[in-house]
Amino acid sequence: FYRNLxxxxxxxEEIERHYPSDVIKSPVHLSIGQEHIAVGVCSALAKDDVVFxxxxxxxxxxxxGGNLKAFWAELYGKQGGFARGxxxxxxxxxxDCGFMQASAVVATGIPNATGYALALKMKQKKSIVVCFHxxxxxxxxxxxxxxxxxxxxxxxxxxxxxNNEYAIYSHQKARAKQSNIARLATMLGLKATRMETGDCHxxxxxxxxxINILLQxxxxxxxxxxxxxxxxxxGIGSDIKWGYRDxxxxxxxxxxxHIAQIGARLKPAVKMKIEHEINQQIDDAIEYAxxxxxxxxxxxxxxxxxxxxxN
Amino acid sequence: MLHNTSxxxxxxxxxxxxxxxxxxxxxALDQEMTRDECVFVYGQGADDPKGHYATTLNLHQKYGPAxxxxxxxxxxxxxxxxxxxxxxxxRPVNIHQRVDFLMVCxxxxxxxxxxxxxxxxxxxxxPLTIRAxxxxxxGQGAQHSQSLYSMFAHIPGLIVLAPVTAHDxxxxxxAAIRNxxxxxxxxxxxxxxxxxxxxxxxxxxxxxxxxxxxKGDDLTIVxxxxxxxxxxxxxxxLAKLGIKAELxxxxxxxxxxxxxxxxxxxxxxxxxxxxxxxxxxxLSAEIMAKMVEHGLGAHPMRRLGFAQTPCPTTHVLENAxxxxxxxxxKTALELCELKPESxxxxxxxxxxxxxxxxx
Numbered sequence: 001f002y003r004n005l006x007x008x009x010x011x012x013e014e015i016e017r018h019y020p021s022d023v024i025k026s027p028v029h030l031s032i033g034q035e036h037i038a039v040g041v042c043s044a045l046a047k048d049d050v051v052f053x054x055x056x057x058x059x060x061x062x063x064x065g066g067n068l069k070a071f072w073a074e075l076y077g078k079q080g081g082f083a084r085g086x087x088x089x090x091x092x093x094x095x096d097c098g099f100m101q102a103s104a105v106v107a108t109g110i111p112n113a114t115g116y117a118l119a120l121k122m123k124q125k126k127s128i129v130v131c132f133h134x135x136x137x138x139x140x141x142x143x144x145x146x147x148x149x150x151x152x153x154x155x156x157x158x159x160x161x162x163n164n165e166y167a168i169y170s171h172q173k174a175r176a177k178q179s180n181i182a183r184l185a186t187m188l189g190l191k192a193t194r195m196e197t198g199d200c201h202x203x204x205x206x207x208x209x210x211i212n213i214l215l216q217x218x219x220x221x222x223x224x225x226x227x228x229x230x231x232x233x234x235g236i237g238s239d240i241k242w243g244y245r246d247x248x249x250x251x252x253x254x255x256x257x258h259i260a261q262i263g264a265r266l267k268p269a270v271k272m273k274i275e276h277e278i279n280q281q282i283d284d285a286i287e288y289a290x291x292x293x294x295x296x297x298x299x300x301x302x303x304x305x306x307x308x309x310x311n
Numbered sequence: 312m313l314h315n316t317s318x319x320x321x322x323x324x325x326x327x328x329x330x331x332x333x334x335x336x337x338x339a340l341d342q343e344m345t346r347d348e349c350v351f352v353y354g355q356g357a358d359d360p361k362g363h364y365a366t367t368l369n370l371h372q373k374y375g376p377a378x379x380x381x382x383x384x385x386x387x388x389x390x391x392x393x394x395x396x397x398x399x400x401x402r403p404v405n406i407h408q409r410v411d412f413l414m415v416c417x418x419x420x421x422x423x424x425x426x427x428x429x430x431x432x433x434x435x436x437x438p439l440t441i442r443a444x445x446x447x448x449x450g451q452g453a454q455h456s457q458s459l460y461s462m463f464a465h466i467p468g469l470i471v472l473a474p475v476t477a478h479d480x481x482x483x484x485x486a487a488i489r490n491x492x493x494x495x496x497x498x499x500x501x502x503x504x505x506x507x508x509x510x511x512x513x514x515x516x517x518x519x520x521x522x523x524x525x526k527g528d529d530l531t532i533v534x535x536x537x538x539x540x541x542x543x544x545x546x547x548x549l550a551k552l553g554i555k556a557e558l559x560x561x562x563x564x565x566x567x568x569x570x571x572x573x574x575x576x577x578x579x580x581x582x583x584x585x586x587x588x589x590x591x592x593x594l595s596a597e598i599m600a601k602m603v604e605h606g607l608g609a610h611p612m613r614r615l616g617f618a619q620t621p622c623p624t625t626h627v628l629e630n631a632x633x634x635x636x637x638x639x640x641k642t643a644l645e646l647c648e649l650k651p652e653s654x655x656x657x658x659x660x661x662x663x664x665x666x667x668x669x670x
Contacts, residue, residue, distance in 0.1 A: 050399075083432040091430050100398065101431055105422050111388040112423060115395020115403075122351070122377055122401065142418075145388030152383070303433040304467050306491035309518055 001039050001200045002266060005259045007278045008035040008059045011068070014282055015058075015075065016236040024075045026088040031059035033230030036258045037162050038063035040203025041130060041223075044211060048127035050120075052113035053102040055090040060102075060132050066094040068281055072289035080292030084299065106167075107133060107140035110159075114146040117157035117220075128156040128214060135224075136167035138181050144188065150220040151189030158210055159185070159222040164229040169244045185222040192222040199258050228253045325512035333503040335477040336366040336442075339484035339513070340404065344374050347402060350488055351378040354389065354406035363406050364444070364503050390416035390441070394424050394493075397439040402488055407443040408670070410497060411454050413463075424493040425468030440487040441495045445587070447537065448501065448666045450629070453621040458536065460497050461593035464565035470494040470518065471565040473536045473587075477507035479522060479562050486515035497564075499537040499587070501662045519568040520561075527555030530581035530646055532639070533572055533598060534560055538587040538616075541660065544636035548655045549643055556643060564594060572598060573605040581646045582607075585639055586616035613646050615639060636660065 012030050019028070031038065038059035042051065045064075053060040061071060067082065074081030075089055082093055090104040100116065103109040113131035120127055137143050138161065150157050161181050165172050172179050182194035191213050195206060203225060210221045228250060232239035240247050263271050330338065344350045351374075352367050358381050362368030371379035382389045386407070393403040407413055413420065420441075427435045446455040464471045470492050474483040480498065487494035524539060525546045534542035539560040546556045557575050561567055576582045582602060584595040595614040602612065615634035622632050636657040644651065 083430055083434070086430045086432050093431055093434065095434055101427060101435060103423060105418060108391070108418060108423060111391025111419065112395035112398065114388070115392035115397075116399045117395075118392060119396040119399030119401045122396075123399075141385075142388045142391065145383065145385035146391070148383055149385070149388060149392060303429050303431075305470065306428050306433070306436050306438075309486075309490075309515075 001043065001204070002259075002262050002271070003274050003278065004039045004043070004063050005035050005200065005262060006275060007281070008038065008062045009259050010278055011062060011282055012058055014286065018286070019236045024089070025077060026075070026090075027234050028058075028075070028089045028236070029056040029234050030231040030236065031056055033253065034162055034164060034227045035059045035063075036198075036200040037160065037203055037225050037227055038132070040198070040200040041132075041160055041207045043204050044207035045130060046127060048098065048125070050098040050100060050116055050127065050129045052100050052109045052116070052129065052131045053092060054106070054109060054133055054137070055102060055104045056134070057092045057102040057132070058089070061092040061094065061099055064094070064099045065097045066092065066099050067096070068285045069288040070094065072285040073292045076289040076292070077294065078289055078292035079295050080288060084295050107137035107142050109133070110137060110143055111146045114150050114155060114157060117150065117155040118153060120156055121153070128158060128211060130158045130160060132160045132162060134167070135161060135163040135165065135172055135181060136175075138184065139167070139175050144184075147185055147188045147190055147220070147222070154219045156214060157220045158207070158214055159190075159220065161222060161224040162227050163224055164227050166229060166233070166245065168233045169239070169242060182222060182224040185224075190220045190222050191217065192224065194224040195226065198225055200262060230254060325510040327508050327510055329506045330477050330509040331504055331506050332477045332480050332498075333364050333366050335481040335507075335509045336484055336498070337368065338509070339481040339488075340367065341370065341373070343485060343488045344370065344378060347488075349400060350402045350404065352404040352406060353380045353382055353393070355382060355384065355408060357381055357406055363408065367406065386412050386415035387419055390419040391423065393439045393441075394419060394427070394437055397437045398427065398435055402438050402440070404440040404442060404488060407441070409455050410443040410445050410459050411457050413441070413443050413459070413495075420463075420469070420493070421466050425466045428492065429468060436491045437493050438491045439493045440484070441493065442484070443495065443497060445497060445499045445536065446670075447499065447633070448629070448663050449668045450624045450626065451622070452624040456622040458497060458588040460495070460535075460564050461588055461597070463495050464567075464594065468492070469565065470563070471497065472516070472563050473497040473499075474562050475502060475536060475539045475560050476522070477505065477509050478513070479516065481509055481513045482516040483562060485513060486518065489515055497536060501537050501666060502540070505540075505662060516562060519563045519566040521568040521571045522560045522562055523557065524560050525556060525558035527557040528579055529555045530583060530643060531557045531559060531572070531575040531579045532583045532585060532643065534558060534585040535564070535594060536587035538585045538634065540662065541634065541636045542585050542639050544657050544660070545639035545643060548636070548640050548657055551655060552649075552651055554643070554647060554649070567598070569598070569601045569605070573602060573607060576602055576607050576610065580610045582610065582612040583639070583643055583646055584612070584614040585634055586614065588616055589619055590614055590616040591619055611646055613642050615642055
């Protein structure tokens, strides 16, 4: 776990360090503070499982094993990016590791993930879909519609609700009477669990048992996992200056940094070796992204449609 | 790319029959579901006793409930689920009994379906077919009568088709299912019973596609969807007055074959655009702008379409809302600067008058 946790944390800290230089000319939604969910869940998946994410997706992408160089070059808008600079931070994708394109509009990827699960079922595949979403997505009608359909059709999909309580700066209590999302999912006919706390190991174990339930009982499962966003909704740095959230709770959460705790359990030499390797990988990715050329302007018109007369 | 007759790309050996528009759509779907097990059809009423105007009738029995199924009343997620299934390599056909209900899924249509391929630099494909029906007549009212294809055609990444003949309906649906992009087929409710020649084995429509319904040198009429039926009546009346109108029907609205329209307009030097939609910021405006860009702006152009109002329910106002054969004839004569002593009165539009719904 530590390797992936450290990779995600360090990668996003590097993004923060480079962001003021305007080399990443695009919005970023950092996962710092929420990495343990991505790592715990993705570590429990099989190779052929498929992941759908959202605009706060760096952690999901890297935890799933998304290509780091292609990620960095994409942030830089370069040819070496996984989508040659057309996607950027909000639309991460790495099909080779089953990471489907993320959406920038809240909840919009949820039916797509559900439809992918329908296809897996129709093709009688053994793999599953994991759909990451925030508690904000639960405000959207399409969340309820999609979960209803998944339950009705017994689809092989695991919904992971990362509940960080805030949609931008709006608290969940200002947006919903029912804050227990697992209860909502249960009423829609899913097996659902609300984790009270959870470090990476607990989330890994819960995901494993959720997948077992999903495969044995032939139906969708939802895990609601509490978490805390350490940075601003979008962009870099803390948002504590806006005064809308509980600074003490945030500081406490930062003090109990789950990554530091897992790191502390490692032998110092092992920990140092991992960190050195990760830092080297990040340096290489930044170098790759810097060296990669920008796409030619002639690319603007390519791939608007796939071959229009495909028969 | 003008296809004057339906023969151009068809298998000559295939039997030619008279089929209704809805039977032609059924045959396309049935044949495609046999051909490719990745094809499935779903949406409100797909497996009900009416079978979406008989175009999906009993397909759930033939292919099983997994490949033809009813859905919750949840248009946005249902379209999104089609997108996800298409991303996984299936070829879903999502049906809607009225175009108006597509407004509920604009987020999925515009934000996801239209963009996946582009923002993945070609790695993802969304081979999704969306069939939606335009209502008209017998009091369909403001929310069951919209065409809205100009709105869809505005979005890069969406393919929009509006077939008029039974032959083109079948070829359009085959093309849509085999196409690797999201394709919206706009079907007009009043066209379903109309019969035409349809081959047993049909080839998919080649895009872009415009059909020449009538050949002429005196003026060019471009008419879309059901308006092409009205324009056909006007064209026949014009012929009796000795005026030969060239009647073009863009079956593919996006991509649009402007070249053929420009060639015809350059020949006739008069253009009448008859849309089955509102005029403002719509397809008719687009075609006229393209004609100006083709250097044909000096020639006279006119256009007809829906009144720029919501569609009223009462038939008296409803009749005034739509252009018809008579108003097309009158405008065509004005465009030709002709004032015949007596205007011929057109035969009643049977498919409109005969329609008694209920839906």
